[in-house]
Amino acid sequence: MSLVRVKIDDEEIEVPEGTLVITAAEKLGKSIPHFCYHERLTPVAACRLCLVEIEGMPGLQPSCATKVKDGMIVRTNTKNVLDSHKSVLDLVLETHPLDCPKCEATGRCKLEDFTYEFGPHRVSYYRPPGISAYDYEELSWSPVLKFDPNKCVECSRCIRVCDEVQDCRALVASSRGHNWRITTFTGGPLHCDFCGACASVCPTGAIEQQPGKFWKKDWELEKHFVICSHCGHGCTLLLRGWEGRIARIEDDFKVGINRANICSRGRFGFDIISHSSRLSKPLLRSDGKLVEVTWEKALFAAMEMITASHSVIGLASGMLSVEELFLFSKLLASRNGKKFSESRDGDVIEFEKKRLGRYGSTHGFDQLDSFESIVLVDIPVEELDEVLRIDLISAAKKSGAKLFTAGRASFRLKKRIAGLFKINSQTLASAPAKTLFVVDTERIEEKELSAILEKVSSDPFTGILFVAAQSNSRALSSFGFRVLPSDEISEVDLMIAAGPLQMTERPTSVKRLIASASFRNELVESADLVFPAALPFEKSGTYVNSEGRAQYSDIAVPMAGESWPDAVIWISVMKELGEATPSTPREILDEVRNNHPELFERNYPVKSSEAEPKLPSTRLAPPKRHRGLLLDKSEWLRKLQEHLDFSKEFSPWF
Ligand code: SF4
Ligand code: SF4
Ligand code: SF4
Ligand code: FES
Structure with missing residues (x-):
């Protein structure tokens, strides 16, 4: 794509042809207020807040819908432009409830930010007595979303x-006009x-x-980027x-x-962390009952059970991290244990x-639009990987890729499906060039x-x-984990189950069961020893997704009770x-990299801008929170404290 040169407020910048004026200005660090424009959406130029002056063009132009041209001269800070921002905001504020002190959005609200930056600092429109703003009822659209029509700026x-994105x-x-309102398609609750x-x-x-509503103001909340664990x-x-508490996911x-x-699942499933059935202490069966014990006692009991067992099998969850699966497989290998999942x-x-001498997907999610046809092979996409459904729609829209189903x-995706595709040697031989087959690893024949x-x-x-069903x-x-045969497991002295599992009861042929689990469930109730x-989110680790991309997720919240990450559990055992076992994150990851390089390689070119999975900076030991560790470094807080101490002397209330 060719580059064009534009001048914005006397600063020059080179941007790709077709770039919007608002985007070019943003690249120069210039703030143009906007409501209806959003980088993910088609511009509609409806709110008129982003108007700017463009030399050679009449009046003011919407920067969100005007593409740059070579030699274009744009002004974002003339009196005319600033007056127009102020007038639009003034009009919006005329009917907007000025509820900022008790609004959940305060601190991240664009109306608040733009009014602060561009004015007006006093609303100029006349409000008839008694009619200060809209007075619509707040609607609970669903258990997770609510809508307050009074705060809508009609963007x-x-x-x-x-x-456009969700296809919903x-x-x-x-x-229309003054009566324009957002409503649900049904007019009632959101479906x-x-x-x-x-x-x-x-x-x-x-x-x-x-x-998370009204739990904390936006600026009081910490930010942590984590990898979702609910699908692949x-x-x-x-x-x-x-x-340590989660208010929301953004x-x-x-x-x-x-x-x-x-x-x-990713947006609202975070409350599992604080579920009441979380296990917080190790449990050991004694007189037929599971009783809480110390970690020391639990680890000793594990050692006794493992050394007394001649036959051991392990059952691993695909939600454990690379490091955890590696350590668990190492433990099993040391006891000649069979590995199942x-x-x-x-x-x-x-x-x-075995067939191709290659490992995993040939392409990534961001390459879907390079195909002319995409065949979905017996895969309930929205159940398995909802964001893949969105990616498929985006590919179909962007490049015209045709979706078929087998x-x-x-x-x-029904309305997007162009036809059926029967998989056999004839149809495959005549399949169009540039076809991608999307398969569900749990269902493919x-x-x-x-x-x-x-x-x-x-x-x-x-x-x-x-497409993988689980995060890892x-x-x-x-690591050699194969699916557990559906027929009865042959007689075994000990089964060690690691991570979240679907299995609900201990197989009758298993004499003893050790489980690492986060919640109380039937399997846990039937175990002899349980590690919490x-x-x-409570632990760090690397996860390899459906594309074969290794991503690192760091600790965001402290662990519940006395629970430990599986990595620490299996190292301790x-x-x-x-x-012998590696015990620091670096040692573990180095050993995994040396022995399993395929986990960090992909079958398609990796963009140079993509970050390699980060090496963990934290140790795998249980994290400690250092509350207020840096607060004494704040000059403002020191001054504030001095002010408080000073004012106490003069205050009649102290
Ligand atoms: S509810 Fe109103 S302000 Fe919010 S996105 Fe929709 S139209 Fe814009
Ligand atoms: S699908 Fe529901 S939650 Fe998602 S954007 Fe549409 S209305 Fe909002
Ligand atoms: S698509 Fe999968 S990984 Fe993404 S948010 Fe949903 S459950 Fe999490
Ligand atoms: S942001 Fe440009 S018109 Fe709304």
């Missing part, structure tokens, strides 16, 4: 994100994907998330919390692979490795997989994307057994 971002169209505008994107793009407090997409979530367009898309992912990838159709892999190996323009099930194959395990 239509919510309607557009729901339609759950929100509409009712009526939608509950992705929360409408609340995320709303510039004011009109649409707000219900979870590997979305980056912006966790906002304080003192998105950031510029960070992560999900381009600000988050599904309802509940996921078929490891088996499918191993199958591919087997079970995806309900939410061996016959179909063989045929697709043959096509992929013979046609360099064909690709395969293995892609790593299971590297930390959840993602190995130490108790006298086995």
